[in-house]
Amino acid sequence: MIDVLYFASLREQLATAKEQYEADDGVTSIGELKQQLAQRGGAWSELFTQDQGLLCSVNQEMASEDTAIKSGDEVAFFPPVTGG
C-alpha cells in the first residue's frame, strides 16, 4: 500500500487529496506509478502523461521518474511550486 497525495491545482483537477494505492508488483518507480494512474482515463490520463508541469516527492523528498517506490512509502504529486 502506498499513500498518494495530490496538492493544489492537481488536487482540484483530480478531485482527490489523498488515496491509498494498492500497487502491483510491477510498480517499483514513480514512472511506473504515473503510467498506472494515467490508465484511469479522463483528467488522470491527461495529467499523468504530460511531461512538464508535474512534480513529485517520495517520503517528502523531491523525486523523479526513476525514483524507486515500495509499499509503505508516501508519494505526492503536485504542480510547480509558487511560494515565497
Add this chain to the structure above:
Amino acid sequence: MIDVLYFASLREQLATAKEQYEADDGVTSIGELKQQLAQRGGAWSELFTQDQGLLCSVNQEMASEDTAIKSGDEVAFFPPVTGG
C-alpha cells in the same frame, strides 16, 4: 578666502579641524592648494604630498586634483571613508 575642513585621522594629525585659507591668485585647483599646504612642512608636507589615501571634496561633492576652486568655496580633505 576658502574654507578648508579636515576630518578624522587627518584632522588629528594636522591638529586642525577648519581654517580660512587666503589663497594666492595662483591657486585655482585642488592640486595647487595641496602644493601650498604641503609647503607648511612637518605633517602638512607628509600628508599633502602622498598620492594615495587622501580624498577631497569641493562644496561637498567628491573632487580630484584637477577640480577648480575659487574664493568662497568649501574644500575638505579626509582619509578614505569607513562608514556603513
Add this chain to the structure above:
Amino acid sequence: MHISVQIENFDSKDIISRLCEQRRDIGAIATFTGLVRDQSAQQDLVALELEHYPGMTEKALQSIADMAMDKWDIDDLAIVHRVGRLEPADNIVLVVVISAHRKAAFAACEFLMDYLKTQAPFWKKEITRQGESWVEARQSDTDAALSWQD
C-alpha cells in the same frame, strides 16, 4: 536556526533579536520580506490562499537552510513562511541571515529566496472579484535558482 511554517503573522524585529542575542560578532543582517501584491489583471485581488504540504514543507526549508549554512560563511538564519488566507500587503515570507560580513549575508539571503521559490512545496491561489486561479510558476524563478549552481 529558526524555521517556521505558520498561519499567524511574524515580527521580523523579534526574530532578528532572537538570532543576534548575546552576540558581539555580527556585523551584517540581511533580510527579505515577501508581501501579498495585487498583480491581478483588474487590480482587484481580494486574497491569496496559500496551500502547502505539511511535513515536507518543513523538511524542504531545513534542507535549503543547511545548504546556505554550508555554502557561505554565515552565523545563523531564519525562514518563516505563512500559509492560509492572506490579504494584499500582508506578509508572506521572511528570510533573515546574520553574518560577520555583508557579502555573505546578502548572497545567502538571495540564495534562500531563490531556492525556496522553486523547492519548497507552497502553492498560491489568487482570489479576485472575478474568481479564483492558481498562480503560475515563473521561468525566471527557475533560472534564478539554477544560477547558484557552481
Add this chain to the structure above:
Amino acid sequence: MHISVQIENFDSKDIISRLCEQRRDIGAIATFTGLVRDQSAQQDLVALELEHYPGMTEKALQSIADMAMDKWDIDDLAIVHRVGRLEPADNIVLVVVISAHRKAAFAACEFLMDYLKTQAPFWKKEITRQGESWVEARQSDTDAALSWQD
C-alpha cells in the same frame, strides 16, 4: 524616500511601515542592517566613534539613493546612518528597498551598501581597552563598489 543621519537608534519596523503605507503593489522588501562588531585583535572593543561631514553626508546619501532609483525598477528606499559613540551590537546603518520584485530589491540594497561604504563621508574610530585607532578602509569595499559599473 527617507534619508537620515542621526545619533539616535532606528527602528527598522517603523521605517518599513512608513515606506509601505497604503501600498498594495509591493511584493519585496530587502533590508540590510550593519552592526558594531568586535573585530579588534584582543576582542576588547569598548566602543566605536563615528565621525562624519555634516552637510556633505546627507548630499552623498541622497546622490547614492538617486542612482539606485535610476538604475533599478524599485519603488522607494530608506537609508539611515548613525553617528557618535556606538557600542558592540549597536545598530550603525539601515538600508531598506521596496519593490514589486525581489531581484531589483536585492540588487539595489547591495548597491546602496557598496556605494555608501566608499562614497559617503563617515569615519570609524575603534576604542579598545588598549587605546584608540582609526579603522582602515578595505580594498574589498572599493572593489565591491567598482563591480556595479557597467
